[in-house]
Amino acid sequence: MRIAVIGLGKLGSPLAAVLASAGHTVVGVDRNADTVRLLSAGAAPVQEPGLQHLLHASGGQWKLTATTNCADAVRSSDITLVCVPTPSGQDGLFTHDLLLQAVREVGDALRGASSYHVLGVVSTVLPGTTAGSLKSALEDSSQRQAGDDLGLCYTPAFVALGSVVHDLQNPDFILIGEASQDARAGDILDHVYRSLCANRPPVRRMAAVNAEITKLSINTYVTTRISYANMLADLCERLPGADVDVVTEAIGLDARIGAGYLKAAVGYGGPCFPRDNLALSALAHSLGARADIADATDRVNRYQLDRVLARVREHAAPGATVGILGLTYKPDTPVVDDSFGIALAQRLAACGYRLLVSDPLGLEAAAAVLGSQAQPVSLASCAAAADVLVIATPWAEYARLHHDLLRRSGRRCVVLDCWRVLPRQSLCEVADVVYLGLGASAQGVGGVGSF
Ligand SMILES: NC(=O)c1ccc[n+]([C@@H]2O[C@H](COP(=O)([O-])OP(=O)(O)OC[C@H]3O[C@@H](n4cnc5c(N)ncnc54)[C@H](O)[C@@H]3O)[C@@H](O)[C@H]2O)c1
Structure with a gap:
């Protein structure tokens, strides 16, 4: 597949490299010109074990390029995956301004185009966001309806820094949240994510809101286990x-x-x-x-x-x-x-x-x-x-x-x-x-x- 990856940070850079290593034609997009220059030269823009090795191993054979031009990247791709930050606000809720801006750029690029395109949101978002404000932003900017000729899904990554490459290639499961109420977008992302895997993980496809809750719940549950163990340590120290x-x-x-x-x-x-x-x-x-x-x-x-x-x-x-x-x-x-x-x-x-x-x-x-x-x-x-x-x-x-x-x-x-x-x-x-x-x-x- 031809895939654009927007946001080449700690998650997006390894994702772009892993997609390219699986044989996809990948164009990475970042607003930071230094990041783009590095990736274009085959150098890892972020320090992540295995990433530089993966880029070297390509020997320049893969189809991985990088650009600051979002519109060109989107127009030359069948799928766009967005990995831009969603920083927390004072109230603890995620803010989606950067993500909305990126989605609007994708929509602008797709306006007037007739071919089917899938937008996959990889950034962590608040439940309700993909089928809510992101879908509206995409439809407004593209002047196209999500569902018919435009797919929209939430596809989070379950990775830990320090093992992002390994985790992308060996996920416990693949999670796809469909926001455009058509199976076509989910089918395409299902195929792409499976193509990255060294293992054979189960795939769960569901409404976007359920996938968004699942993503947040997994991290929250893991933190609960850590706090539970720390609570026991405090007790053990006194016995x-x-x-x-x-x-x-x-x-x-x-x-x-x-x-x-x-x-x-x-x-x-x-x-x-x-x-x-x-x-x-x-x-x-x-x-x-x-x-x-x-x-x-x-x-x-x-x-x-x-x-x-x-x-x-x-x-x-x-x-x-x-x-x-x-x-x-x-x-x-x-x-x-x-x-x-x-x-x-x-x-x-x-x-x-x-x-x-x-x-x-x-x-x-x-x-x-x-x-x-x-x-x-x-x-x-x-x-x-x-x-x-x-x-x-x-x-x-x-x-x-x-x-x-x-x-x-x-x-x-x-x-x-x-x-x-x-x-x-x-x-x-x-x-x-x-x-x-x-x-x-x-x-x-x-x-x-x-x-
Ligand atoms: N880092 C992780 O391990 C991890 C794991 C799971 C989910 N996430 C989620 O993924 C998202 C990205 O996280 P990250 O750690 O990769 O962030 P990051 O800050 O490392 O990288 C984000 C990149 O996006 C670029 N960017 C921002 N807006 C842009 C735009 N409009 N167009 C092009 N590029 C743009 C920035 O220049 C930067 O290079 C967040 O929502 C985060 O919560 C991260």
Whole structure:
């Protein structure tokens, strides 16, 4: 198929590359000329594992081009997929202005054309948007009726940054929400999405509003599981001998529950989870429905900052040097949006601690957010100079932290291991390691107890 992908960011760039690798003729569109230049030259515009490799592997053989000219791209394609941002407003609801603008550009380009065209909305939207304001914008601008010669669907992607390429090629399922009440658009997108898959996922086709609710519900449910695990960790810490990982591993064996996203550690962050949870809650409240579970999930998530702050305070007073290892919201991405490490650094700096921060990929982005509140340093400098060292993101290299970096001639360093990545005994000779989520006597030899 000939496919235009509008918005070549963290989702759109990998999507364009994966579509091209499956044999489609793809033209990427972005208003940012640098992004277009990079992709046109075969370079990944975003840092995402596997993307550069995929672009190199093409050897220039695929049909993947990029342009800032939306109209030309749309007119030369059969399908347009839109992946532009839908930022959250003050009230927690998503704003659709950028998306509406992109949809109108697509409609303008299709005005007067006679061939069938499918518009797939990949951006995350509030339920009711695709068949509501987006359909109206598309019909007004194109002067065509959705349904007859114009297809409109909501087709979200279920991907995590750090594994977007893999997730696009191996989805758990494909979700297509049809807004134009014709099966033709759904059939076409069904065919396209299946063509990307290395696996054989089930496909669910439904009315657009149901697909929109499904997308938002999945992220909200996952955040609830994370908060649930964190609630258990808080409990385990106060019970001698308790170990949250032992508990959550066993809970996950229950077929009614399953193992995924039950890892207790710090609060969830990133560009999707916190805002999707808030949006579901805000939407429910705006409709007069209750969203107690989403609200509690968010409350538990915010509490994680107080919980870790209290543990730091147990071991060091304001004025002491705290090192934070990990500023991205998860490993294998440079993205620091709404990350726990950044929020912790800001809170500690406000309390009067001296902050050293380190991260393998996110240091530049973090430094831009933190400014003078924290000093960006290497892993070695962070570990060597901190009175309290907090592991806030489970980057693989932190599990291999070397003794010598923690050895002090004076007072021992305290390491607050929020993810329990450090080996239980080997560092205890040189430092006091506190594992979040473990009760006092489960901390290991030399580890310091909790409450
Ligand atoms: N990043 C993810 O993992 C992920 C996962 C699922 C859903 N989403 C959703 O996908 C959407 C996009 O997210 P993202 O993370 O890729 O955003 P992003 O900010 O990384 O990228 C968006 C891109 O769109 C471009 N853009 C904006 N308006 C444009 C226009 N009118 N025409 C052309 N280009 C335009 C920007 O220049 C930018 O390059 C959001 O709704 C997000 O919630 C993202």
